[in-house]
Amino acid sequence: MNIAVLALQGAFVEHRQMLRGLGAETFEIRQPDDWNKPKDALIIPGGESTVMLKLLHELGLFQPIRQAIVEGLPVFGTCAGLILLSQQLENARSPYTRFATMNITTCRNAYGRQLGSFFAKAPFKGIDHDVPMTFIRAPYIEQASEQVEILAEIGGHIVAARQDNQLVTAFHPELNNDASIHAYFIEMIKNNLK
């Protein structure tokens, strides 16, 4: 199994370490040549969504990646990654179009500035224990359409969800020692390969 990790900006190294711990191969995507390599899935990490979006367009990565997601490539977006996959976005600042492949409405910087960042433990559907969740200037999902399966909620807001091949979390599972959400994603990839 070989997982592409978008490495334009942000916390991509942490995802790679997490996946390596689970025995998955990973490689970084920084330009179109990287994207042309064979891959079984894609991770869009946390970072600044405005920066990633701009670089995706400038480097000519946006269209091919969007097409692969539409065609069913398993994708896991954390924080900024969730924002890029959201169809609707409140407090949008970037002039560039997002992937917008998931039928959710997301509120960006929903908890305010860094003083609003927090840590929590909460249930996650399909995982048998409460998972650690680190929220850094995080978004949350305000609304999700019927195709979307809600996986975790905190304070009445959706913070993790899945729609077919797309998995998103508003928090950063790559920052804690608990690898269960990455393992969940690997299961998704395996089922897709069958």
Next chain:
Amino acid sequence: MQENRTELNRNLAQMLKGGVIMDVTTPEQAHIAETAGACAVMALERIPADIRAAGGVSRMSDPKMIRGIQEAVSIPVMAKCRIGHFAEAQILQAIEIDYIDESEVLSPADDIYHIDKQAFDVPFVCGARDLGEALRRISEGATMIRTKGEPGTGDIVQAVRHMRMMQAEIRRLTSLSTDELYEAAKELRVPYELAKFVHDNGKLPVVNFAAGGVATPADAALMMQLGAEGVFVGSGIFKSGNPEKRARAIVQAVTNYKDAKMLAELSEDLGEAMVGINENEIAILMAERGK
């Protein structure tokens, strides 16, 4: 400050990795920086080159001006306070700044003590010229480190010196045996636990950026290849001929810092770079402030 807060503040710095943090003095500049792909902005009244030219005592910026910049952009906003000036830091925390830079670019307020950063909820980034300085700042509560460089000069030599020094000392520490490590911690004047972390992990416990003198895409690529996890660009952008284009080029250079062909394209037609001053031509070495 709770243990939790330190971790969350280190985590925010992790999200900034691979990015460019730009000095801005007005909401308009902040907007240009955000559009060009800055992952955060540093709000200050005067950029380092002008602080250097103006001379005199340099202080924290007007909170109203900082708030104007907070309203103009959606990315994290940082601001500088003077070394040791914890009241300025309290004010910056009160306006909910995302990161405080306890900075040698401003006139130091205390020539012995740095701020007890563990007493704050907002995160701090501090400058360091070597490993000892970096670990001392981290033990005081800094959750991000940057090289000190020589701000406002457009001369990269000091940032290179600091980054090389830090990397060499990290490599040295990892090669020591446990009994040697106690002595090394003493020599570095740092807590043993932090020396042990570097020994075991081969890196600082927090994110480490380059700062000071970055003026071109090549400068940014150089610092990234030397081990920086991102760069601060101060005077280099808004003191140049075409700030927008230069900012965009530096952002791309940080992402593809190993691709020389792309760097060549990015370096084309950027207009006038900031004029710059050589290290040996300047009267005040800011990097010497606060060790």
